[in-house]
Amino acid sequence: VQLQASGGGSVQAGGSLRLSCAISERTQWRMVMGWFRQGPGQEREFVAAISLSGGTTDFADSVKGRFAISRDTAKNTVYLQMNTLRPEDTAVYYCVADGTLIRSSWRNAMAYDYWGQGTQVTVSS
16 A cells, blocks of 8 residues: 655745645545644644545644645545645645544554655745
């Protein structure tokens, strides 16, 4: 299973970016996909996740109301729409996926089996 992420870049504060992540195969119907990020000198943190089957979502408090996550099940692709970006959103964003996660594990980076390459998001003030 491979994850292909795209869509990072540089933007000024208040701007928007959309990240995409395509998974090469959907190993489980109830697969969960999402995003983590790691800023300079910071630990990796959960951003958002979505269930490919039912569309249930979860967001970190720091992005709630600004970011949206969606899925295209026909393309096995998830999207992270990032609005009202802030300098503190600057990080490398990693796409993740797992076929067997229960909801309570969605925010645990160690629980995901599949990781994509990171994509850089830079927000300038």
